[in-house]
Amino acid sequence: xxxxxxxxxxxxxxxxxxxxxxxxxxxxxxxxxxxxxxxxxxxxxxxxxxxxxxxxxxxxxxxxxxxxxxxxxxxxxxxxxxxxxxxxxxxxxxxxxxxxxxxxxxxxxxxxxxxxxxxxxxxxxxxxxxxxxxxxxxxxxxxxxxxxxxxxxxxxxxxxxxxxxxxxxxxxxxxxxxxxxxxxxxxxxxxxxxxxxxxxxxxxxxxxxxxxxxxxxxxxxxxxxxxxxxxxxxxxxxxxxxxxxxxxxxxxxxxxxxxxxxxxxxxxxxxxxxxxxxxxxxxxxxxxxxxxxxxxxxxxxxxxxxxxxxxxxxxxxxxxxxxxxxxxxxxxxxxxxxxxxxxxxxxxxxxxxxxxxxxxxxxxxxxxxxxxxxxxxxxxxxxxxxxxxxxxxxxxxxxxxxxxxxxxxxxxxxxxxxxxxxxxxxxxxxxxxxxxxxxxxxxxxxxxxxxxxxxxxxxxxxxxxxxxxxxxxxxxxxxxxxxxxxxxxxxxxxxxxxxxxxxxxxxxxxxxxxxxxxxxxxxxxxxxxxxxxxxxxxxxxxxxxxxxxxxxxxxxxxxxxxxxx
Ligand SMILES: [Zn+2]
Numbered sequence: 001x002x003x004x005x006x007x008x009x010x011x012x013x014x015x016x017x018x019x020x021x022x023x024x025x026x027x028x029x030x031x032x033x034x035x036x037x038x039x040x041x042x043x044x045x046x047x048x049x050x051x052x053x054x055x056x057x058x059x060x061x062x063x064x065x066x067x068x069x070x071x072x073x074x075x076x077x078x079x080x081x082x083x084x085x086x087x088x089x090x091x092x093x094x095x096x097x098x099x100x101x102x103x104x105x106x107x108x109x110x111x112x113x114x115x116x117x118x119x120x121x122x123x124x125x126x127x128x129x130x131x132x133x134x135x136x137x138x139x140x141x142x143x144x145x146x147x148x149x150x151x152x153x154x155x156x157x158x159x160x161x162x163x164x165x166x167x168x169x170x171x172x173x174x175x176x177x178x179x180x181x182x183x184x185x186x187x188x189x190x191x192x193x194x195x196x197x198x199x200x201x202x203x204x205x206x207x208x209x210x211x212x213x214x215x216x217x218x219x220x221x222x223x224x225x226x227x228x229x230x231x232x233x234x235x236x237x238x239x240x241x242x243x244x245x246x247x248x249x250x251x252x253x254x255x256x257x258x259x260x261x262x263x264x265x266x267x268x269x270x271x272x273x274x275x276x277x278x279x280x281x282x283x284x285x286x287x288x289x290x291x292x293x294x295x296x297x298x299x300x301x302x303x304x305x306x307x308x309x310x311x312x313x314x315x316x317x318x319x320x321x322x323x324x325x326x327x328x329x330x331x332x333x334x335x336x337x338x339x340x341x342x343x344x345x346x347x348x349x350x351x352x353x354x355x356x357x358x359x360x361x362x363x364x365x366x367x368x369x370x371x372x373x374x375x376x377x378x379x380x381x382x383x384x385x386x387x388x389x390x391x392x393x394x395x396x397x398x399x400x401x402x403x404x405x406x407x408x409x410x411x412x413x414x415x416x417x418x419x420x421x422x423x424x425x426x427x428x429x430x431x432x433x434x435x436x437x438x439x440x441x442x443x444x445x446x447x448x449x450x451x452x453x454x455x456x457x458x459x460x461x462x463x464x465x466x467x468x469x470x471x472x473x474x475x476x477x478x479x480x481x482x483x484x485x486x487x488x489x490x491x492x493x494x495x496x497x498x499x500x501x502x503x504x505x506x507x508x509x510x511x512x513x514x515x516x517x518x519x520x521x522x523x524x525x526x527x528x529x530x531x532x533x534x535x536x537x538x539x540x541x542x543x544x545x546x547x548x549x550x551x552x553x554x555x556x557x558x559x560x561x562x563x564x565x
């Protein structure tokens with residue numbers, strides 16, 4: 001079966017169903033990327049997960065497609081005539097602009113919904129293989145919310161994975177989710193390696209930039225603390241609470257109050273500012289079960305969370321530095337396509353309008369000064385202040401909010417966290433809440449897609465594998481293994497009694513960046529032969545020369561050359 005044919009039909013039926021089920025919705029964009037299809041639209045009401053279930057049900061009920069869909073072909077002159085009289089998702093002017101003469105178009109019609117294609121669809125497909133994602137994606141364009149509904153074909157998942165050379169075997173698996181803790185991740189060894197590499201990278205990056213204090217704080221805190229910060233009012237729906245010995249505790253949904261505790265202990269005067277705290281903090285939020293989505297939306301997650309306590313004088317400089325750091329980090333992961341949003345005051349908020357006007361203007365001015373193009377996301381700020389949001393696009397062009405910089409003029413007052421300024425007056429610091437990767441779980445989900453599981457060397461769970469050709473080279477393999485292990489490179493050996501081609505094929509499928517081959521020639525000459533995932537091969541080179549090259553590659557966090565981002 002032609003996969004694209006099925007996706008074309010699914011997309012057509014999705015457009016038809018959105019048009020039918022969401023009255024007055026307006027389709028603005030749609031497409032097929034690999035074996036994934038999507039439709040973007042504007043809709044004045046809020047989309048709920050139930051709407052998506054209804055849309056899928058509507059498509060599945062169209063079981064005898066051949067009878068229901070009217071199909072005819074038409075040339076461009078007649079096409080324009082036809083559409084002049086029929087209102088549709090395509091504007092007449094656009095059709096005039098993009099259609100060409102001497103081409104036959106196909107028109108498909110169900111009820112009053114008409115679609116055009118250059119291709120003739122084969123409707124002989126199994127509609128039950130349709131999989132619509134039960135998640136609401138939304139993004140903003142020119143102050144309008146654009147919704148996306150997307151999907152793929154169920155039994156083509158294996159084909160997709162093989163096409164992408166992704167073998168979802170035990171080796172490539174990073175985590176599990178069990179029904180006993182929905183929305184929470186059990187990382188396996190590979191997942192922990194990637195997680196730890198990310199934490200190490202962000203920590204080292206920040207320590208090089210400025211003076212940061214890295215902390216670890218508890219996840220269970222007395223509810224009185226959350227009453228003072230007002231989280232218990234604005235966030236109550238999402239907080240897990242526990243009552244132990246008649247005392248009410250919350251499992252922290254964010255790390256801010258814990259970091260303020262450090263400020264209260266360690267900061268006395270303006271000389272201690274800016275005071276920057278970093279934590280890879282474990283937060284829990286009780287998200288609805290319908291919104292859970294593997295690594296992308298979880299109930300328990302770690303955040304690379306920073307709180308910067310500063311005076312007004314330092315504020316602009318600290319925000320600019322944070323923006324620079326975020327762009328530098330995203331560049332390391334080869335993310336080029338980043339959307340920036342300024343999220344402004346929500347309806348339910350604390351503080352007066354003057355402070356909100358001031359803080360929104362501070363962000364606007366900085367973004368303009370740095371010539372950063374941004375969209376305004378009205379009403380989506382935090383209850384304590386406006387935020388800059390950094391949205392990354394994954395391989396499937398889906399948007400994911402990762403980085404955030406939030407201004408907060410209120411929380412330090414609520415917790416009486418003050419300092420003495422240079423005139424001996426009591427002052428409250430402004431708090432910048434910042435995350436670069438955001439949820440580490442989500443970030444790993446995004447990069448797994450982005451890299452198609454072929455991680456760059458520095459992130460790869462196994463960096464090198466050493467193969468013997470026969471059992472005569474086992475000693476030589478073990479000797480090299482020890483040398484490499486000593487350099488803290490993640491290395492394994494494969495001395496199984498299998499053919500060399502079998503072993504190479506298996507490790508290439510497992511996306512091992514470098515395969516070292518040790519045969520008799522290599523052993524005799526005290527050299528090695530390399531096969532890399534980039535298909536750059538080295539024949540009989542010295543181990544030291546190779547190790548120098550890969551240590552450099554790890555330290556520079558080089559992108560894998562086969563990916564263009
Ligand atoms: Zn915070």
